[in-house]
Amino acid sequence: MWTEFLIIAAICAVGCSMGFKHFIWFISIGYGFAVSCGSLAILVLAAVNGRLNLLLVLQCAVLFIYGLRLGLFLYLRETKNAAYKKTLDAQTGNDKKMPIFVSIFMWAYSAFLYDGEMSPIFFRNWHGTYGDVLPWIGVVISACGVIMEAFADKQKSAQKAENPNMVATKGLYKMVRCPNYLGEILTWTGVFVGGLTALQGVWEWVIACVCYVTIVFIMLNGAQRLEKRQDGRYGEMPEYQKYIKKTPIIFPFIPVYSLNKKK
Numbered sequence: 001m002w003t004e005f006l007i008i009a010a011i012c013a014v015g016c017s018m019g020f021k022h023f024i025w026f027i028s029i030g031y032g033f034a035v036s037c038g039s040l041a042i043l044v045l046a047a048v049n050g051r052l053n054l055l056l057v058l059q060c061a062v063l064f065i066y067g068l069r070l071g072l073f074l075y076l077r078e079t080k081n082a083a084y085k086k087t088l089d090a091q092t093g094n095d096k097k098m099p100i101f102v103s104i105f106m107w108a109y110s111a112f113l114y115d116g117e118m119s120p121i122f123f124r125n126w127h128g129t130y131g132d133v134l135p136w137i138g139v140v141i142s143a144c145g146v147i148m149e150a151f152a153d154k155q156k157s158a159q160k161a162e163n164p165n166m167v168a169t170k171g172l173y174k175m176v177r178c179p180n181y182l183g184e185i186l187t188w189t190g191v192f193v194g195g196l197t198a199l200q201g202v203w204e205w206v207i208a209c210v211c212y213v214t215i216v217f218i219m220l221n222g223a224q225r226l227e228k229r230q231d232g233r234y235g236e237m238p239e240y241q242k243y244i245k246k247t248p249i250i251f252p253f254i255p256v257y258s259l260n261k262k263k
Contacts, residue, residue: 001126004045005115008122011041013111015067023098026110027218029078032071034114039063042118046125055130059121059139059194066146066187073153116211117188120195123208129198138194145186148172152179167230169243177243178223178250185250188215223250224259231260 015034019026039060046052098106124135152172159168172179192212199205227249234240249259 004126005119005122007045008038008041008118009111009115012038012114013107016110016114017107019107019110020103023096023103023106025078026103026106029071029074030110031114032067032069032074034111035067035118036064036071037067038114038118039067042122042125051125051128053125053130055135055139056121056125059135059142059191062139062142062146062187063118063121063191066142066149069146069150113211113214116207117215118191119204119211120191120199120208123200123204124195124198127198127200132197134197135194138190138192140190141193142187142190145183145188145190147183148186149180149183152183156180166237167234167240167243169247174247175252176248176250178226181219181223181226182250182252184219185216188212220250220259227258228260 012034015037016026016030018033019030043052043056043060046056120138124130155171155173156168159170159173167173167177176182189212192208195208199208230240244257248254248256250256
């Protein structure tokens with residue numbers, strides 16, 4: 001089992017290796033492509049070992065579509081949108097060359113993280129535990145997350161093109177201010193939930209739980225940083241203040257309107 005797990009990690013490493021060109025790509029564009037590559041690796045390994053089934057195909061298809069769409073979306077945004085690239089470089093130092101040992105560490109860390117995020121699907125398939133409804137519920141949750149994230153990105157792009165001097169406030173953005181991050185969390189929540197009844201042994205639980213908590217933390221941190229940037233750019237606008245005081249930051253129906261400490 002662990003040999004296959006390492007093979008999937010190696011395939012994820014290939015998917016995110018573009019981070020050696022721009023460091024941030026380890027966790028942005030490379031993240032999406034790594035998930036696509038990893039989901040295909042899970043599918044191929046299952047087919048080779050005679051463990052292929054409909055549920056696994058659906059689970060991997062959802063993750064493949066999710067990763068490919070995200071990777072292409074981020075690639076186009078970060079390479080074709082000059083204004084966004086300038087902002088990204090200023091905020092992340094994307095134009096700064098990192099020491100090679102830092103890049104290698106980040107490359108390996110990212111590959112194992114992405115592998116670990118998908119591990120509940122892999123572990124269930126390895127153990128062949130498909131006798132309950134939970135994995136079907138999980139794949140539905142994941143699919144809803146992928147759809148939400150795709151619509152959120154599309155709606156934001158359309159609204160920013162219409163009014164570049166205000167944050168998106170329509171569509172999914174009426175429900176929460178960061179529906180793309182919510183979609184991301186839903187995607188991985190579905191993967192995690194779908195594997196709960198299949199995990200065996202301490203290491204499987206540790207890998208699945210740690211990687212799930214890590215990706216949720218990363219999404220919350222992303223929403224926090226986005227909020228800070230938006231406060232700095234739009235904070236003086238009455239329309240923006242009215243919007244953020246009535247719209248939760250990331251979770252609908254939960255009255256948490258900020259992830260930053262207000263002065």
